[in-house]
Amino acid sequence: MKKALLLVILATMPTLLFSSPSLAAVYIKYENKDSEKHVMKVQMDGSSKEVTFNGRTTGAATIQGSGKNAVIETSCGKVEVKDDSKVEIKNGCIKVL
Template identity: 50%
Template sequence: MKKSLLVFAATVAFAISSFGAVTIRYYNKDSKSHTFKVKIDGSYKEVTFESSRTASVTIQGGARECIIYTDCGEVTVKADANIEIKNGCIK
């Protein structure tokens, strides 16, 4: 019984923690990669968007949205968003 309860608790904890991330699908039109500062759930991280490609990036944290800081300003992005990067700016 204790083992079942422990397995259930671990499963629930994992499921809850998996909801605390922001996955972004991006298309970088630029021929160079961009590394932007990102704020998620009060913590700052750096995320690199690789050059000339469409891909996804996951930003770990305890929230479902984040703020990406670029030279063109800050952009609030929600989980599962699609963004485009052109001339170092997010559209």
């Protein structure tokens, strides 16, 4: 009985030790050339979220979710961004670099 339990424990250890949770998010590096802060709506995983870009600065924003793509709604239209995208914000519009 002890040997069987030991074998089960040894067989499941690699799965427990080396598994990682499947977390995903879209990480965006941005340069906001506008003086004002922008809060924009985002569609990701079929749900709505928001992302904030601080004014006249370079920074990064993370959109939490289970995907690696997101669609940001701007006054100039919708822009699709992927994880680790670099974008420029000017006059409230986003341009993927």
